Amino acid sequence: AELDTLDIVVLGVILLGTFAYFTKGSLWGVTKDPYANAFANANGAKAGQSRNFLEKMEESGKNCIIFYGSQTGTAEDYASRLAKEGKSRFGLETMTADLEEYDYENLDALPSDKIAMFVLATYGEGEPTDNAVEFYEFITGQDASFSKSDDPPLANLRYVAFGLGNNTYEHYNSMVRNVDKALQKFGAQRIGEAGEGDDGAGTMEEDFLAWKDPMWAALAEKMGLEEREAVYEPTFGIIDRDHLTPESPEVYLGEPNKMHLEGTAKGPFNSHNPYIAPIAESRELFSVKDRNCIHMEIDISASNLSYQTGDHVAIWPTNSGDEVDRFLDIVGLTEKRSKVITVKALEPTAKVPFPVPTTFDAIVRYHLEICAPISRQMVSTLAAFAPNDEVKAEMIRLGGDKDYFQQKTGPHYHNIARFLKAVGKGSKWPGIPFSAFIESLNKLQPRYYSISSSSLVQPKKISITAVIESQDIPGRDDPFRGVATNYLLALKQKQNGDPNPSPFGKTYALNGPRNKFDGIHVPVHVRHSNFKLPSDPAKPIIMVGPGTGVAPFRGFIQGRAKQAQDGASVGPTILFFGCRKRTEDFLYESDWEEYKKALGDNLEIVTAFSRDSSKKVYVQHRLRERSKDIGELLSKKANFYVCGDAAHMAREVNTVLAQIIAESRGVSESKGEEIVKNMRATNQYQEDVW
Numbered sequence: 001a002e003l004d005t006l007d008i009v010v011l012g013v014i015l016l017g018t019f020a021y022f023t024k025g026s027l028w029g030v031t032k033d034p035y036a037n038a039f040a041n042a043n044g045a046k047a048g049q050s051r052n053f054l055e056k057m058e059e060s061g062k063n064c065i066i067f068y069g070s071q072t073g074t075a076e077d078y079a080s081r082l083a084k085e086g087k088s089r090f091g092l093e094t095m096t097a098d099l100e101e102y103d104y105e106n107l108d109a110l111p112s113d114k115i116a117m118f119v120l121a122t123y124g125e126g127e128p129t130d131n132a133v134e135f136y137e138f139i140t141g142q143d144a145s146f147s148k149s150d151d152p153p154l155a156n157l158r159y160v161a162f163g164l165g166n167n168t169y170e171h172y173n174s175m176v177r178n179v180d181k182a183l184q185k186f187g188a189q190r191i192g193e194a195g196e197g198d199d200g201a202g203t204m205e206e207d208f209l210a211w212k213d214p215m216w217a218a219l220a221e222k223m224g225l226e227e228r229e230a231v232y233e234p235t236f237g238i239i240d241r242d243h244l245t246p247e248s249p250e251v252y253l254g255e256p257n258k259m260h261l262e263g264t265a266k267g268p269f270n271s272h273n274p275y276i277a278p279i280a281e282s283r284e285l286f287s288v289k290d291r292n293c294i295h296m297e298i299d300i301s302a303s304n305l306s307y308q309t310g311d312h313v314a315i316w317p318t319n320s321g322d323e324v325d326r327f328l329d330i331v332g333l334t335e336k337r338s339k340v341i342t343v344k345a346l347e348p349t350a351k352v353p354f355p356v357p358t359t360f361d362a363i364v365r366y367h368l369e370i371c372a373p374i375s376r377q378m379v380s381t382l383a384a385f386a387p388n389d390e391v392k393a394e395m396i397r398l399g400g401d402k403d404y405f406q407q408k409t410g411p412h413y414h415n416i417a418r419f420l421k422a423v424g425k426g427s428k429w430p431g432i433p434f435s436a437f438i439e440s441l442n443k444l445q446p447r448y449y450s451i452s453s454s455s456l457v458q459p460k461k462i463s464i465t466a467v468i469e470s471q472d473i474p475g476r477d478d479p480f481r482g483v484a485t486n487y488l489l490a491l492k493q494k495q496n497g498d499p500n501p502s503p504f505g506k507t508y509a510l511n512g513p514r515n516k517f518d519g520i521h522v523p524v525h526v527r528h529s530n531f532k533l534p535s536d537p538a539k540p541i542i543m544v545g546p547g548t549g550v551a552p553f554r555g556f557i558q559g560r561a562k563q564a565q566d567g568a569s570v571g572p573t574i575l576f577f578g579c580r581k582r583t584e585d586f587l588y589e590s591d592w593e594e595y596k597k598a599l600g601d602n603l604e605i606v607t608a609f610s611r612d613s614s615k616k617v618y619v620q621h622r623l624r625e626r627s628k629d630i631g632e633l634l635s636k637k638a639n640f641y642v643c644g645d646a647a648h649m650a651r652e653v654n655t656v657l658a659q660i661i662a663e664s665r666g667v668s669e670s671k672g673e674e675i676v677k678n679m680r681a682t683n684q685y686q687e688d689v690w
């Protein structure tokens with residue numbers, strides 16, 4: 001009987017479409033809570049779910065499946081947008097699919113009147129994203145075997161592909177390139193071009209938009225699809241839960257999953273289940289007023305988390321109070337912010353991206369990336385809900401004209417609420433169905449930090465070194481502030497005695513839902529990396545880490561100092577560090593002195609201060625000056641490490657190193673580059689860049 005009630009509710013919401021949200025779902029009189037979603041299980045919704053995607057497509061009447069390999073949520077977001085657009089413009093029955101959740105032997109059984117889409121991010125050094133590892137190994141492996149024995153096996157498979165990459169990395173978009181190649185090798189037919197988005201050039205969104213229109217045209221032609229006028233249909237229904245209040249124990253106020261709600265959180269802690277870690281200590285590292293960088297020690301001793309030197313820790317941030325207020329205000333939800341609601345997927349394959357029942361306040365504060373840049377496609381979607389015709393016309397223009405959009409939004413660091421406020425000239429936007437935000441805004445993402453301590457020295461305390469993101473914006477009196485770093489700064493201020501911290505006027509719900517983060521806690525998980533010291537400490541190492549790029553190297557050096565103290569023979573250890581001024585932002589100066597006591601002349605810190613003299617000096621220059629020593633150490637098989645800024649520094653260091661090698665070995669520069677490539681392939685050259 002409970003299911004029947006639910007079916008009726010769902011039907012009602014579908015029929016009434018966008019009105020559902022305004023007529024307050026209370027009309028349907030839901031009285032019980034049949035809405036346990038994925039978050040009941042801390043490790044996602046995988047338990048007991050079929051791994052057969054064809055079965056899932058058949059069950060739910062789908063003819064288009066959009067697989068995504070996503071690390072930071074962008075590929076997942078693009079997949080959802082393709083799903084939405086395929087349905088509204090072409091009447092395709094679409095579903096998105098996390099690559100991790102299915103098996104692929106039956107890819108050959110997808111009939112040619114159905115379509116598969118692949119949206120694939122490349123991570124780090126040409127690697128698949130965590131959720132795409134198995135798929136990637138299967139499809140590019142030597143012995144991928146399919147369910148039937150057709151030859152070629154994937155002759156029936158029709159697919160489209162888009163990759164998300166970063167041209168500052170060596171293996172640009174290698175995921176989509178290699179998967180595309182593998183699919184073609186098996187006889188699959190690609191429709192349209194395989195698109196490539198470039199985060200390095202900052203054109204990801206526009207690359208995606210430029211790829212998808214010709215792709216849809218090619219797909220429509222091939223599959224005989226008729227384009228129709230796109231009408232917005234919500235993917236999620238919002239249902240009031242009038243008999244619940246924020247005090248009701250089953251209501252999520254920001255808790256990431258059911259165990260956290262019930263206060264029984266336990267490991268394994270991972271990207272679905274953070275550990276609420278006490279912060280043992282936090283302090284400022286810069287001695288200059290207008291810039292901040294914090295060192296924080298995160299205590300994992302009461303958890304079963306572990307790390308190795310060179311790993312990353314993920315910090316789960318909370319949006320700042322002023323941004324939450326601004327968002328709720330512009331969409332007309334301020335008064336309803338604490339109302340308990342549930343969110344129901346109106347599509348059998350759509351997933352509500354946070355646990356319910358909950359409140360608008362909790363969704364906006366803990367689960368949606370409300371401060372991020374806005375997408376032009378979202379602007380087009382929201383045009384239909386503009387407060388008046390003039391604003392609607394402006395939204396349509398902004399959505400359709402790339403240059404105009406760039407000119408109006410680019411310099412302002414607008415987030416969605418600031419954008420709506422500016423375009424609406426002060427009018428509120430109460431007509432936007434809340435579903436549109438759940439669909440169009442990313443899930444609030446954890447931010448990664450390179451661990452700056454050594455697991456040899458402090459296995460149960462993770463330290464991070466985070467520079468606070470801030471940007472002055474012409475014409476705006478409050479500067480742009482990064483989400484996670486300013487949250488960390490507020491935590492640091494509270495820990496150091498400020499009862500009501502408000503860095504740059506921003507306040508945060510530092511106590512967390514139901515005070516569960518009280519006493520200076522932060523939700524974290526650990527991500528293991530391949531950025532590692534050589535197993536033999538006698539091997540020399542050369543590290544290049546300007547700014548916060550020094551973080552993992554503090555861990556490396558701390559560890560080698562400990563090994564030396566314990567009597568091991570430790571090889572030459574050279575760090576190239578750069579910053580603006582010795583007196584302002586020279587990170588960990590006193591720590592280096594400390595480690596020198598153990599490592600002696602085997603530790604050398606080579607500094608480049610760009611603003612201490614009239615001539616700007618960067619780490620690359622120092623590397624050049626030391627080419628002879630570097631050439632010698634490399635001939636003794638030294639490992640070479642680079643950490644920090646991917647866009648400029650890491651690239652230039654790569655070039656300089658190739659030149660140094662060319663000179664020291666008397667070979668051409670292109671040969672030098674080839675040698676660096678080989679060093680990368682054999683892990684003699686390792687990067688940890690962002």
Ligand code: FAD
Nearest residue numbers: 372373413414448449450466467482483484485548551690
């Ligand atoms: P965000 O709010 O995420 O903003 C980040 C940037 O995005 C802004 O500076 C801006 O350029 C852009 N942006 C955001 N919103 C808008 C908008 N509305 N309009 C226009 N532009 C916008 N950082 C460290 O300090 N130390 C480390 O050791 C470290 N290690 C890392 C290791 C890895 C593997 C990775 C991937 C990243 C690492 N980072 C590190 C970076 C860190 O993860 C964060 O990206 C950084 O701290 C900023 O986070 P934030 O939430 O404060 O800023």
